[in-house]
Amino acid sequence: MSYFSDKINFISPRWLVFSRVVAAIFAGYALATTSTLFFGQLLLTSVGKYEAVHIGMLLSFPIYACAAMWVFSVASAQKAWIGLIKLNVILMIFTWLLVQANS
Amino acid sequence: MGVLLSLSFITMSCFCLAMEKHRKQIIMVELNACLSCFFRPLAWVLLISTFYMSSQLYGWTIGPVVFFGMLIGSLVPLILLLTYRAKAIPLVAILLPIVVYIS
């Protein structure tokens, strides 16, 4: 058992890099998705439903790329995770508010 | 096409001449300050007119694509010349439009 706990040392730099990679891929994708939903609602009244979703999807790739870059620029992996989750939640709340306002 | 290529080659040569580091590679004689600060605005004017010309020739959507393509197409030989035969650049820049005009 101790062999494994030695091997899987969660504060070793390799694990921290791996954690960031996971954050960049999955939390980043989640952010791209929530931003699509957000723009889909934000632009709903001005350009119509379908175009709003389309614009949201077109913008999601740069957002994904920026999120991934941000993950690797902050001081710690923990900070990266918390930051991305926060952003996701904030965007979801705004989207929900917009849904209420639009309906 | 040939006109655009020679124009963009001359434009890029002017940008080259505007930088002191490269100017020394290309021409031996020391130019006076007034003449050398003349290159940069000239290059910009040429750049804009190349863009305008290609848009006139190929329309406002294909034109810019041709413009960028020609810039890249003229930069590759220019950089190679600058590395291996820097002194030949003025000669090429003068000969190119003449060759295009004849053909």
Next chain:
Amino acid sequence: MKSTFRQSMKWLHTWVGLVVVWILFFMFITGTAGYFYKEITRWMEPERPLISPEVSKKQMLHLSQAYLTEHASEAERWRIQLPNSRDGNLRVRWTQAAKEGKRRGKRTHKILNPTTGQEVAELRATGGGFSLYRMHYRLHYMPRLVAYWIVGFCTMLMLIAVITGVIFHKKIFSDFFTFRAKKGLIGWLDIHNVLSVVALPFHFMITYSGLIFFLTTYMVLGFNLSLTDSQQDEFHKQVFPDTLAVEQAEIAQTLAPLTDMYLQTRKYWLEDTLDNVTIKYPNDVNASVNFERLETDITYNHSDEIFFNSNGKLMTVPAREFTPSGRIEDGFISLHEGQFANSVVRWLYLLVGLIGAAMVASGGILWTTKRKPKQDKKPNGADFGYRLVEQLNIGSFVGLPIAIGVYFCANRLLPVGLENRADWEINCLFISWALLLVYPAFRPAISAWLEQLKLAAVIFTFIPVLNFLTTDKHLAITLPIGDWNYAGFDLAMIAIGMSFSFAAYKVKQRIVSQVGNKSITSAVSKASTAKLAQNKGAM
């Protein structure tokens, strides 16, 4: 990650680049070949006739209509593709009505001899240039969706690599022209920088447009959460509208002659750039004939199409109304594909595509060059990871071109009657590539480079010779006639072969100079190790 933002971005650029460098190289090379896929296909089907420029478009339309009326009277769609600079042959295609339970009907495709109006003898089975082009986004030997996601992942990392590269490269403008032709690290760094900066707009465009090609595949979660299934169909109709659909009336009527309509289009367009004609329901009262000229716009241009009805009368068809964002996506996709490009712009596309491939390759080589001095000093030889990267570099950057050369040779050498011939051509490509990927593991790196470069030089110069030996459409025939479509391929192969010979020559020179240096350095290092051992003994 690192102490400063710029340092972190540099770290990210290095590792993101390393993860995908070989797949990106594969995509750049196959994609660049894809800009010429029609030309490549024509070379790979040597049974096709040489071009005969004296036949007029009017005559060809007349012959095609006669041929289609005779052989495809039941079809629900005809298409006539006139010879153009890319594909010097007259082609006709037709689609049968879909049978019960099938999504679409049987499609047939023939090449006609423009002087006689008869179909050309059976062509050999080949994947042609299209197989190469298809690998660019669809890879091979795997399900479609898996391939799309792998390609998408690599493209996304490429986007990140491009952005981070711009961020940490401090002096983009002042170093714009700087290329110090030096050996080793600085030389490779400059090559990588110059190739990236010179074609930067292209790199951005090609990566971003590559991603939005499969927009609804990659952003499937957001798409499904935003819209229901029926709304998704509506989405496609709204964002990318189609031209008005015609309904079949099921009342038979013979189509008016296409040649008359062609003369009308000449008056309308004031130029003779007709490219293809599509006919829906050719034997129906409601037939619609669509004349299309060569594209004059990156996005959709309504005046590029002229419609006629079954009597040959001009029809007014409303323009397709793209939404602004739909037009932007359409524009990006069209920039990526370069379908609008005339022959000069097409060569420019080839140039920037090769610059992209060279940028990726130089990045991979840069990674090893930077680590080489440290790795060479290790007592047990270089690390496994380092050697793997070096091996994959050699196997991909030279091995893949060789494999493509093998693919072209296989087209000429495999027996024409072979079953699944087209598949075997591709298998030849991948088998040879696999061998070349493994081979560098058993050789010192520099010798592996040299040997593979030599092999590439030999193969590519051999291709025109092989063409000369196996077909009657070789350079001695195509050049005097002026069929640049065929001749261009052989000439390009010779040019590629010569570039590889030059590269091999350069590597060889380096080995010679190294061997000269080594005899001195090895003597010095022997002396120094002896000294070191003495010191250790003394301690």
